[in-house]
Amino acid sequence: MLSKNNKITKVDDRLKHIAFIMDGNGRWAKKRLLPRQVGHKYGAKAFKDIVKYCFELGIKTVTTYAFSTENWSRPQAEIDSIIQLLRDYNTEIIEDGHARIIYIGDKSNLPNDLATVMIEGEEKTKDRDFLLNIAFNYGGRSEIVNAFNKLIKEGKDSITEEDISNSLYTSGVPDPDLIIRTAGEYRLSNFLLWQCAYSELYFTNVLWPDFGRKQLDAAIKDFYNRDRRYGGLNKNEEKK
Ligand code: FPP
DSSP, rough: OOOTTTTTTTOOOOOOOEEEEOOHHHHHHHTTTOOOHHHHHHHHHHHHHHHHHHHHHHOOEEEEEEEEEHHHHHHHHHHHHHHHHHHHHHHHHHHHOOEEEESSOOTTTOOOTTTHHHHHHHTTTTTEEEEEEEEEEOOOOHHHHHHHHHHHTTTTSSOOOOHHHSTTTTSSSOSSSSEEETOOOOOTTTTTTTTTTTOOEEEEEEESGGHHHHHHHHHHHHHTTTTTTSSSHHHHHHHH
């Protein structure tokens, strides 16, 4: 829905779930001759405001890629800074009372008490409506492998698409309608590989810390101009 000044005010049921690949924090910092950690700090700030905005618009689920299984190869100081931002955000979410948080990814072998902190966040927010999935130590392929292994353990000798969907970290959550990646990269980088089958993809050159409400409005308007056919025909063609 658009307001008089052409701003998005609410979304409808076509847009239940948006996922973000928050790319470009490092480049944003580099442009300002700042350490990469500062880029992540401003990236986290941008994300928090985008989450609030999504929920104001009526988007029920937001997923973000905070840390991939490959990101452990980054310098330790950078890893530590991302983990600290995540810990702080976990506390904020618990205290502010709006969103339910779910961490998608492998929680085994995480440093210090991070897994305990995550589980506490999930537990304390579990009765809330808006869902915030944070992908941490996440890889799409390994998520699918884990799902298959779970099904094998359950003794299944043939499996359906539904079985796989129900065995992923995102079990029970509708697939993302829209996946947004910033910073001019045109790939999914092992994010939500199963769930993205019919997602609309939106790419922008804006670096993540500069991605704000105006940029999200532009992405949502673009989404509403897409013709989602799921392999079928569009409505006008069906009538012919
Ligand atoms: C990609 O940019 C970003 C990351 C790998 C980390 C994203 C993490 C945060 C924004 C902070 C923690 C998250 C939350 C939800 C509070 P990049 O570093 O690869 O950028 P570059 O490609 O420009 O180097």
